[in-house]
Amino acid sequence: MSAVVQPHGHAAGGTAAHDGHDHHDHHGGYGGVMRWITTTNHKDIGTLYLWFSFIMFMTGGAMAMAIRLELFQPGIQFFNPDLFNQFTTMHGLIMVFGAIMPAFVGFANWQIPMMIGAPDMAFARLNNWSFWLLPFAASLLIISFFTPGGAPGVGWTLYAPLTVQMGVGMDLTIFAVHLLGMSSILGSINIITTILNMRAPGMTLMRMPLFCWTWLITAYLLVAAMPVLAGAVTMSLTDRHFGTSFFNAAGGGDPVLYQHIFWFFGHPEVYIIALPAFGVVSQVIPAFSRKPLFGYASMVYATSAIAILSFIVWAHHMYTVGMPVQGQLFFMYATTLIAVPTGVKVFNWVATMWKGSLTFETPMLFAIGFLFLFTLGGFTGLVLSLVPIDIQLHDTYYVVAHFHYVMVAGALFAAFAGVYFWLPKWTGKMYDETLGKWHFWLTMIFFNMIFFVQHFLGLAGMPRRIPDYPLIFETWNKISSIGAFGFGLSQLLFLYVVLKCIRSGEKSPALPWEGADSLEWTHLPTPAPYHSFETPPVLK
Amino acid sequence: MNTEQALSNNRMLTRLSIVAVAMFGFGFGLVPFYDHICRALGVNSMVEKNELPANTQVNPARTVTIELDANAHGMPWRFQPTVRHLQVHPGELVHVEYEVSNVRDSAMTGQAVVSYGPALAGRFVRKLDCFCFTQQTLAAGEKRIMPVTFVLDADLPADINTFTLSYTFFEVAGKS
Numbered sequence: 001m002s003a004v005v006q007p008h009g010h011a012a013g014g015t016a017a018h019d020g021h022d023h024h025d026h027h028g029g030y031g032g033v034m035r036w037i038t039t040t041n042h043k044d045i046g047t048l049y050l051w052f053s054f055i056m057f058m059t060g061g062a063m064a065m066a067i068r069l070e071l072f073q074p075g076i077q078f079f080n081p082d083l084f085n086q087f088t089t090m091h092g093l094i095m096v097f098g099a100i101m102p103a104f105v106g107f108a109n110w111q112i113p114m115m116i117g118a119p120d121m122a123f124a125r126l127n128n129w130s131f132w133l134l135p136f137a138a139s140l141l142i143i144s145f146f147t148p149g150g151a152p153g154v155g156w157t158l159y160a161p162l163t164v165q166m167g168v169g170m171d172l173t174i175f176a177v178h179l180l181g182m183s184s185i186l187g188s189i190n191i192i193t194t195i196l197n198m199r200a201p202g203m204t205l206m207r208m209p210l211f212c213w214t215w216l217i218t219a220y221l222l223v224a225a226m227p228v229l230a231g232a233v234t235m236s237l238t239d240r241h242f243g244t245s246f247f248n249a250a251g252g253g254d255p256v257l258y259q260h261i262f263w264f265f266g267h268p269e270v271y272i273i274a275l276p277a278f279g280v281v282s283q284v285i286p287a288f289s290r291k292p293l294f295g296y297a298s299m300v301y302a303t304s305a306i307a308i309l310s311f312i313v314w315a316h317h318m319y320t321v322g323m324p325v326q327g328q329l330f331f332m333y334a335t336t337l338i339a340v341p342t343g344v345k346v347f348n349w350v351a352t353m354w355k356g357s358l359t360f361e362t363p364m365l366f367a368i369g370f371l372f373l374f375t376l377g378g379f380t381g382l383v384l385s386l387v388p389i390d391i392q393l394h395d396t397y398y399v400v401a402h403f404h405y406v407m408v409a410g411a412l413f414a415a416f417a418g419v420y421f422w423l424p425k426w427t428g429k430m431y432d433e434t435l436g437k438w439h440f441w442l443t444m445i446f447f448n449m450i451f452f453v454q455h456f457l458g459l460a461g462m463p464r465r466i467p468d469y470p471l472i473f474e475t476w477n478k479i480s481s482i483g484a485f486g487f488g489l490s491q492l493l494f495l496y497v498v499l500k501c502i503r504s505g506e507k508s509p510a511l512p513w514e515g516a517d518s519l520e521w522t523h524l525p526t527p528a529p530y531h532s533f534e535t536p537p538v539l540k
Numbered sequence: 541m542n543t544e545q546a547l548s549n550n551r552m553l554t555r556l557s558i559v560a561v562a563m564f565g566f567g568f569g570l571v572p573f574y575d576h577i578c579r580a581l582g583v584n585s586m587v588e589k590n591e592l593p594a595n596t597q598v599n600p601a602r603t604v605t606i607e608l609d610a611n612a613h614g615m616p617w618r619f620q621p622t623v624r625h626l627q628v629h630p631g632e633l634v635h636v637e638y639e640v641s642n643v644r645d646s647a648m649t650g651q652a653v654v655s656y657g658p659a660l661a662g663r664f665v666r667k668l669d670c671f672c673f674t675q676q677t678l679a680a681g682e683k684r685i686m687p688v689t690f691v692l693d694a695d696l697p698a699d700i701n702t703f704t705l706s707y708t709f710f711e712v713a714g715k716s
Contacts, residue, residue, distance in 0.1 A: 231567025
């Protein structure tokens with residue numbers, strides 16, 4: 001791609017495509033808080049998503065600290081088991097729907113229009129609404145703690161029949177899930193339309209940066225899967241208040257039916273979280289290897305294959321519900337099949353680094369950390385996909401360790417890589433590289449301290465979601481808890497690094513990463529102007 | 541954004557919204573879908589529903605009268621069945637009770653011995669529980685209700701229509 005750096009979007013392109021729209025100033029005429037409430041600018045909304053996600057990350061993280069505090073030693077020390085269950089439930093819901101998903105929607109908002117040469121998202125006002133649903137959903141989740149009976153303590157999966165028995169906090173959670181679902185569906189429709197309709201001339205689908213590809217496929221997954229979750233929680237709601245018996249066995253319903261419907265959403269959800277992370281890593285690794293991504297086309301096909309397979313493996317989360325053996329075999333084979341496209345991706349990332357001119361700035365460190373730990377999480381996933389082993393390990397800390405390797409070391413590490421990678425583009429300033437590296441190493445060490453030992457706990461039979469445990473599990477739990485406190489504190493360092501960068505970072509060069517080659521680096525100044533690509537860029 | 545592009549975007553918005561609404565419906569569609577597919581394939585019947593273990597040995601066409609009898613041989617015990625006779629179907633589980641009381645002012649031990657009338661019917665009585673399986677020690681003035689649970693085998697010869705179950709208590713000497 002040519003390295004023609006356009007000056008400010010306004011100055012360059014006030015011609016044909018500019019009828020009627022007149023941007024009086026950068027921020028739509030409002031200042032202060034109103035700027036953020038009324039903004040329709042994809043960069044503003046991306047920023048909102050990212051800050052919201054960080055606040056939720058700290059909130060869910062505080063609950064994780066509470067959980068690890070209680071588990072520091074055997075016995076009941078700080079929280080009664082009810083509150084403990086509420087913490088595990090809300091930690092899961094907030095981290096999945098409040099922290100990880102909005103973080104990647106934030107990246108999508110910032111990056112996709114710049115990467116495909118579009119002036120903004122396809123539906124700018126809808127975009128504003130998608131974001132502003134989120135704070136209300138988060139408030140409902142938090143308020144549920146203060147209702148009679150407290151927040152639901154049913155686990156983030158919201159399994160029936162417990163959900164039918166909970167107090168009013170459950171209703172608030174159901175409505176929160178509705179709002180979160182609506183937000184993601186609207187966001188996804190926006191992303192799909194932007195990618196399919198708004199690409200600059202010459203930006204064919206197969207020339208898009210892989211981040212756009214993974215998000216396109218993720219957005220389709222969201223449109224297909226989120227409504228099913230909305231349906232499942234709606235059924236719980238009508239079971240609670242309107243006399244239906246979808247899941248209530250006393251009225252002829254079936255609690256196992258809930259699990260089938262939930263996991264029909266739940267497994268695609270795993271890839272909804274993982275695929276954008278794959279996208280970020282697929283931008284970062286080539287940039288710091290100074291080589292194009294190895295096997296671009298195979299990456300696209302592997303991503304699609306993972307997305308399709310994700311819809312036919314849901315019952316591997318429920319091997320123990322009493323399935324016929326033919327069912328278990330089908331879901332076991334289908335699940336192990338996912339290892340093939342995932343293996344293709346891991347192979348391609350490693351092959352991208354092979355014989356590259358590697359440098360190890362913070363984004364690359366997080367990307368390699370992702371590659372290493374996500375692969376470990378993938379392997380334990382392969383172990384859990386096998387019926388005879390899963391029946392033994394079901395609902396133990398082995399499962400907890402497995403999905404935190406995928407969700408934290410996978411998605412969160414990729415998000416950190418993305419933030420460090422694009423922060424200079426967004427702010428025009430460099431973050432403190434030394435502190436960034438400190439953040440990486442502290443995060444890396446404490447992460448493994450928390451979760452590696454949980455494999456041992458799980459193999460030894462410690463069940464998840466229980467506030468107490470026998471004495472024999474004490475040592476590993478202590479190590480895990482100390483790791484958790486360290487991990488939590490290290491994230492304050494991340495906040496400091498970002499704030500320091502925004503306030504007093506050194507000015508970033510136009511192209512801080514010499515290997516980065518997507519449009520936002522090659523065709524836009526640093527920092528990216530408030531309105532970019534109002535005239536489509538010229539692509540060779 | 542020109543109008544052509546806006547139109548095309550709106551078309552896409554409509555289509556994707558329809559997909560989202562359809563998937564919401566699909567979630568509800570899964571309810572009858574699972575019901576039908578599990579019924580058709582029988583995959584939900586790992587444990588047969590409503591198949592409580594049933595006694596298939598009962599012969600309801602036949603009724604046998606059981607007469608209960610009780611004696612205490614040379615013992616100051618008052619011993620009698622709570623009902624004198626009852627009607628049962630062969631193969632049915634029968635539960636009867638006897639009442640015994642020690643009218644003497646000291647403890648005493650006895651052992652009940654059974655006899656059947658007609659005697660050949662004895663081998664068709666399958667006893668699951670009986671006070672005659674163990675010695676009974678009663679304190680002075682103690683009163684006790686004692687069970688017998690048995691099944692009259694369905695192979696009971698057809699000419700036996702009345703059957704007597706009789707117990708006699710004997711003192712177990714040397715025990716008090």
